[in-house]
Amino acid sequence: MQPIIELRNVSKSFGSVLALRDLNFDVLPGEVHCLLGDNGAGKSTLIKVLAGVHAVSKGEYRIDGVPTIISSPRSALDRGIATVYQDLAMVPLLSITRNFFLGRELMRGRGVFSRFDVARADQIVIGELAGIGIDIRDPSQTVGTLSGGERQCLAIARAVYFGARVLILDEPTSALGVHQASIVLKYVAQARKRGLGVIFISHNIHHAFAVADRFTLLNRGASQGTYKRGEIERDQVLHVMAGGEALENIAVEIEAQSHRSKETQ
Amino acid sequence: MSANLRKGVGSDAARLQRSSRLSRLLKRPEFGALSGAILIYVIFYLLAGSSGMFTVQGLIEVLQVSAEIGILATAASMLMIAGEFDLSIGSMIGFAGVIVGLASVVYHLPLYLAVLLSFVICAAIGALNGWLTAKTGLPSFIVTLASMLILRGEAISETRAINGYTQISGITASDPNSLAIPLFGGNAGQGLFSWMAHRHWIESNPLGQPIIAGIPASVLWWIVLTLLATWVLLRTRFGNWIYAVGGEETSARNVGVPVDRVKIILFMVTALSAALFAAIQIMQVGSADTLRGTQKEFDAIIAAVIGGTLLTGGYGSAIGAFLGALIYGTVQMGIIYTRSDADRFKVFLGLMVLLAVLFNNFIRRRATLSR
Numbered sequence: 001m002q003p004i005i006e007l008r009n010v011s012k013s014f015g016s017v018l019a020l021r022d023l024n025f026d027v028l029p030g031e032v033h034c035l036l037g038d039n040g041a042g043k044s045t046l047i048k049v050l051a052g053v054h055a056v057s058k059g060e061y062r063i064d065g066v067p068t069i070i071s072s073p074r075s076a077l078d079r080g081i082a083t084v085y086q087d088l089a090m091v092p093l094l095s096i097t098r099n100f101f102l103g104r105e106l107m108r109g110r111g112v113f114s115r116f117d118v119a120r121a122d123q124i125v126i127g128e129l130a131g132i133g134i135d136i137r138d139p140s141q142t143v144g145t146l147s148g149g150e151r152q153c154l155a156i157a158r159a160v161y162f163g164a165r166v167l168i169l170d171e172p173t174s175a176l177g178v179h180q181a182s183i184v185l186k187y188v189a190q191a192r193k194r195g196l197g198v199i200f201i202s203h204n205i206h207h208a209f210a211v212a213d214r215f216t217l218l219n220r221g222a223s224q225g226t227y228k229r230g231e232i233e234r235d236q237v238l239h240v241m242a243g244g245e246a247l248e249n250i251a252v253e254i255e256a257q258s259h260r261s262k263e264t265q
Numbered sequence: 266m267s268a269n270l271r272k273g274v275g276s277d278a279a280r281l282q283r284s285s286r287l288s289r290l291l292k293r294p295e296f297g298a299l300s301g302a303i304l305i306y307v308i309f310y311l312l313a314g315s316s317g318m319f320t321v322q323g324l325i326e327v328l329q330v331s332a333e334i335g336i337l338a339t340a341a342s343m344l345m346i347a348g349e350f351d352l353s354i355g356s357m358i359g360f361a362g363v364i365v366g367l368a369s370v371v372y373h374l375p376l377y378l379a380v381l382l383s384f385v386i387c388a389a390i391g392a393l394n395g396w397l398t399a400k401t402g403l404p405s406f407i408v409t410l411a412s413m414l415i416l417r418g419e420a421i422s423e424t425r426a427i428n429g430y431t432q433i434s435g436i437t438a439s440d441p442n443s444l445a446i447p448l449f450g451g452n453a454g455q456g457l458f459s460w461m462a463h464r465h466w467i468e469s470n471p472l473g474q475p476i477i478a479g480i481p482a483s484v485l486w487w488i489v490l491t492l493l494a495t496w497v498l499l500r501t502r503f504g505n506w507i508y509a510v511g512g513e514e515t516s517a518r519n520v521g522v523p524v525d526r527v528k529i530i531l532f533m534v535t536a537l538s539a540a541l542f543a544a545i546q547i548m549q550v551g552s553a554d555t556l557r558g559t560q561k562e563f564d565a566i567i568a569a570v571i572g573g574t575l576l577t578g579g580y581g582s583a584i585g586a587f588l589g590a591l592i593y594g595t596v597q598m599g600i601i602y603t604r605s606d607a608d609r610f611k612v613f614l615g616l617m618v619l620l621a622v623l624f625n626n627f628i629r630r631r632a633t634l635s636r
Contacts, residue, residue, distance in 0.1 A: 074521045085519055091512035093579040093629070094505075102509050103520040105502040115500040 037218030052076030149180030331594025348578030358558025366433030391536025395529030450548025452479030511578025
């Protein structure tokens with residue numbers, strides 16, 4: 001199958017710092033590709049390259065197999081590549097409807113009489129949110145009144161409604177409780193069923209294993225390999241993410257330390 | 266059970282609808298200012314009801330004072346909703362006046378061209394303020410503090426160098442038939458006011474002319490600008506962007522809102538409001554003074570805050586700024602009519618600002634946290 005977007009041997013440097021090294025990454029339609037890595041592994045840089053915030057220093061960015069230069073987030077968006085940033089997708093003091101249509105306001109009328117069609121926009125928002133199982137009392141209430149999970153879902157619903165083919169979700173569940181996270185994960189699975197490619201960035205391995213079809217592990221700016229679901233165990237993933245230090249070793253070390261401090265007392 | 270609750274059955278649905286409409290009114294940014302304005306009118310009616318404040322003449326005076334603040338406050342509140350301040354408004358008024366004065370009196374340009382020139386130059390300086398704020402990421406407080414000093418200093422030194430003194434008189438006299446004079450300094454409805462004076466409904470002078478010639482142009486400008494700003498804020502794409510830029514700049518940028526452009530345009534709007542203010546004052550009194558507009562930037566911010574605009578951005582309305590300016594003008598004139606110490610005006614104003622900010626914070630918490 002042809003990947004929707006594909007990075008080939010991509011490097012990205014900021015001055016003398018090499019943030020990404022010779023990276024290969026792609027996402028197919030109808031799959032969730034999970035990007036795992038510890039803090040500082042280069043996840044954020046990779047997202048920003050995919051989203052058009054940073055240009056690649058070396059290598060190729062392909063869309064539908066065609067090498068493409070993405071100059072801005074707007075041009076990525078116009079090609080159906082939508083990024084949903086953690087906590088930075090919504091304006092809390094704006095209404096649900098105004099957030100949903102922010103930057104792509106639904107207008108009616110022409111010229112000086114052109115105006116934001118609030119009534120129709122409200123109807124669309126209610127419909128779209130009901131479709132993913134979120135009941136809102138009033139689309140003119142502010143986004144600040146929504147829960148974290150609902151906000152994430154609203155941001156994803158907005159991207160899907162405006163024709164996204166690839167969703168880049170930056171830590172969509174990290175700030176959420178168990179129940180809220182499960183709402184978002186269910187919605188991610190639903191988006192996959194509709195044929196979207198989803199890039200799911202997380203450092204929560206349980207959330208990743210719940211939805212991912214493939215995993216790519218990042219460490220210090222380099223890919224540690226891409227694995228299909230079932231090819232790799234959770235412990236192995238953790239091992240690679242932590243850069244070879246298994247958590248058991250750390251647990252043993254901590255225990256030894258606490259023993260020592262007890263003895264000295 | 267829960268499905269019934271959510272969808273509403275029979276009369277329950279109607280009850281839910283009603284309560285949500287009431288809470289929606291409470292959440293409007295101008296709700297506090299509206300109740301404040303009503304309260305202040307009740308108080309002054311009780312204290313000074315028979316003193317002449319509530320005659321046509323008294324009310325027109327109140328409106329005229331409010332209109333001048335209101336023209337600035339409308340623009341300032343739009344900029345504040347976008348999360349920025351313009352402290353150069355007051356100096357810009359003096360500067361614009363100097364441009365009109367020098368262009369018409371010293372360089373003999375027609376008055377309408379002199380005014381147009383001041384609008385163009387002020388808009389350009391406003392754009393520079395906005396560009397500096399957007400590109401450097403410095404707080405607009407600092408950037409416009411600098412332009413406040415630069416503009417005032419420049420206005421005084423240029424005028425003194427070219428004209429000799431810091432005042433320029435004879436501006437309207439230089440082009441007495443110019444259409445700019447009635448446009449900015451005239452009165453509307455003069456026929457109606459003469460007719461009312463003839464019928465002795467309003468006071469007239471010994472010649473039978475009404476003491477108040479009509480509704481001042483400034484009041485009409487104020488009303489038109491408020492309506493225009495309300496339309497822009499609530500019904501246009503640009504208005505949606507203004508709220509988004511002030512509410513959460515990064516989110517707005519992420520969905521493709523041209524944040525810098527929005528800010529630059531709004532700084533141009535505040536600069537233009539200052540130029541309009543200057544034009545109105547010049548056409549009313551006929552002269553310009555380099556010290557005009559001193560501290561008007563604070564009056565504009567005060568009116569915007571009383572009108573429910575959040576200092577931190579993202580929330581507010583033009584109607585609120587209108588009411589804030591009306592409260593400002595009413596208290597300023599009303600205190601004179603009550604024959605109490607007019608110096609206390611600032612005390613009242615300070616208390617009112619404090620009260621408004623506390624109330625706004627309360628409303629904002631309700632708007633964002635209530636479920």
